[in-house]
Amino acid sequence: xxxxxxxxxxxxxxxxxxxxxxxxxxxxxxxxxxxxxxxxxxxxxxxxxxxxxxxxxxxxxxxxxxxxxxxxxxxxxxxxxxxxxxxxxxxxxxxxxxxxxxxxxxxxxxxxxxxxxxxxxxxxxxxxxxxxxxxxxxxxx
Amino acid sequence: xxxxxxxxxxxxxxxxxxxxxxxxxxxxxxxxxxxxxxxxxxxxxxxxxxxxxxxxxxxxxxxxxxxxxxxxxxxxxxxxxxxxxxxxxxxxxxxxxxxxxxxxxxxxxxxxxxxxxxxxxxxxxxxxxxxxxxxxxxxxxxxxxx
Amino acid sequence: xxxxxxxxxxxxxxxxxxxxxxxxxxxxxxxxxxxxxxxxxxxxxxxxxxxxxxxxxxxxxxxxxxxxxxxxxxxxxxxxxxxxxxxxxxxxxxxxxxxxxxxxxxxxxxxxxxxxxxxxxxxxxxxxxxxxxxxxxxxxxxxxxxxxxxxxxxxxxxxxxxxxxxxxxxxxxxxxxxxxxxxxxxxxxxx
Numbered sequence: 001x002x003x004x005x006x007x008x009x010x011x012x013x014x015x016x017x018x019x020x021x022x023x024x025x026x027x028x029x030x031x032x033x034x035x036x037x038x039x040x041x042x043x044x045x046x047x048x049x050x051x052x053x054x055x056x057x058x059x060x061x062x063x064x065x066x067x068x069x070x071x072x073x074x075x076x077x078x079x080x081x082x083x084x085x086x087x088x089x090x091x092x093x094x095x096x097x098x099x100x101x102x103x104x105x106x107x108x109x110x111x112x113x114x115x116x117x118x119x120x121x122x123x124x125x126x127x128x129x130x131x132x133x134x135x136x137x138x139x140x141x
Numbered sequence: 142x143x144x145x146x147x148x149x150x151x152x153x154x155x156x157x158x159x160x161x162x163x164x165x166x167x168x169x170x171x172x173x174x175x176x177x178x179x180x181x182x183x184x185x186x187x188x189x190x191x192x193x194x195x196x197x198x199x200x201x202x203x204x205x206x207x208x209x210x211x212x213x214x215x216x217x218x219x220x221x222x223x224x225x226x227x228x229x230x231x232x233x234x235x236x237x238x239x240x241x242x243x244x245x246x247x248x249x250x251x252x253x254x255x256x257x258x259x260x261x262x263x264x265x266x267x268x269x270x271x272x273x274x275x276x277x278x279x280x281x282x283x284x285x286x287x
Numbered sequence: 288x289x290x291x292x293x294x295x296x297x298x299x300x301x302x303x304x305x306x307x308x309x310x311x312x313x314x315x316x317x318x319x320x321x322x323x324x325x326x327x328x329x330x331x332x333x334x335x336x337x338x339x340x341x342x343x344x345x346x347x348x349x350x351x352x353x354x355x356x357x358x359x360x361x362x363x364x365x366x367x368x369x370x371x372x373x374x375x376x377x378x379x380x381x382x383x384x385x386x387x388x389x390x391x392x393x394x395x396x397x398x399x400x401x402x403x404x405x406x407x408x409x410x411x412x413x414x415x416x417x418x419x420x421x422x423x424x425x426x427x428x429x430x431x432x433x434x435x436x437x438x439x440x441x442x443x444x445x446x447x448x449x450x451x452x453x454x455x456x457x458x459x460x461x462x463x464x465x466x467x468x469x470x471x472x473x474x475x476x477x478x
Binding site for chain 3: 031048057078095105
Binding site: 166170171172173174175176178179182183185186189193210213214216217220221224234235237245246249250252253256257259260263264266267268270271272274275276277278280281282 | 338339341342343346347350351354355358359360361362363364365419420421422423424425427428429431432433436437439440443444446447449450451453454457458459
């Protein structure tokens with residue numbers, strides 16, 4: 001584990017730390033809005049991880065100089081991860097907005113956005129349904 | 142928001158600048174960071190800001206709901222239409238060489254312009270209509286309780 | 288050297304923001320901090336030479352996303368109820384996932400290396416041929432709209448679908464029609 005190895009991989013590990021904090025928020029917290037916030041943070045950390053794959057030391061943004069100039073001397077960072085992550089950001093906002101719309105509807109139907117209470121309400125509902133259908137079919141299902 | 146004078150005055154000054162900036166980003170996507178997505182989002186932000194400060198009815202008087210809903214589909218139509226147009230001109234789908242057969246790289250400019258325009262229109266429409274949908278519901282938390 | 292310092296400071300601020308989001312119970316503050324997180328990540332992306340992505344992340348993450356979440360808060364609730372669950376299982380899950388990812392990064396190329404597989408594949412060809420084929424200074428726009436134009440068409444369709452989906456969920460049209468059928472009186476708010 002030379003210093004060069006650690007130096008070269010430190011950024012990947014740091015972005016992994018951010019990813020894990022976001023994942024922890026999704027798994028450990030019950031409030032639906034907070035889960036969405038945690039998911040967004042996880043997503044953003046993944047984007048930064050991916051883009052750091054394309055960075056070249058001493059490089060610059062992949063925009064060619066407009067007025068001719070010396071194209072040969074300039075090192076550019078890799079533009080392909082940028083393109084993929086641009087698409088990913090837009091898809092991310094699409095899914096976030098759909099998730100938020102779902103949360104609004106859930107609040108309207110069940111009057112809560114906490115996961116524990118939702119689970120309880122759903123268990124009660126399915127038990128009541130089982131009882132109802134069981135009686136209709138002549139006994140416990 | 143009636144009593145927030147500073148917000149109202151600053152918003153009136155800013156909305157025009159934001160729209161102008163959005164158009165700049167849209168059309169200079171070739172030469173500087175930018176393009177359809179960023180421009181669409183910034184344009185939507187201008188109208189959302191106006192709607193937050195002045196009220197939903199005011200902004201819907203400027204930008205009616207039916208226009209916004211049509212814009213969502215219009216952008217995708219423009220994008221796919223560019224591809225179909227190049228098909229009709231005898232080239233492959235989304236082959237921008239169709240727009241300037243003797244100078245393929247000039248055709249790229251036209252094709253990219255049309256395609257980014259489609260993207261910008263769709264993104265603007267979608268963001269504003271999502272905001273309209275959220276803002277039209279009566280809120281459960283009044284302004285004083287925040 | 289100074290760039291390394293900037294990166295570390297930004298990263299440290301992002302970690303502090305993320306930890307604060309875990310602890311806070313006022314959802315308004317959580318949403319604001321998520322906007323701050325997006326803005327800091329946009330800054331970090333600039334130091335990674337991804338200017339287009341930083342632009343989009345700042346506009347989308349710190350702009351639209353914050354507005355939509357605040358709109359959701361106004362329609363749902365202001366605070367998070369404190370849960371009594373133990374945090375042991377989530378910590379185990381996070382630790383296992385993190386260890387797996389760290390193990391995966393061990394045989395990746397060094398950060399910034401010009402010989403990594405990402406730099407030597409198709410991307411090198413794009414950068415060589417782009418001045419001749421497309422002649423557009425912003426290579427990212429060229430790849431997005433020309434070389435990978437078909438993907439961008441699909442992405443635009445995804446954005447359109449998300450808009451239609453949100454409208455189907457909360458435009459209130461079904462409720463208004465049902466109310467009209469029942470001949471009830473309701474506020475005719477336009478969506």
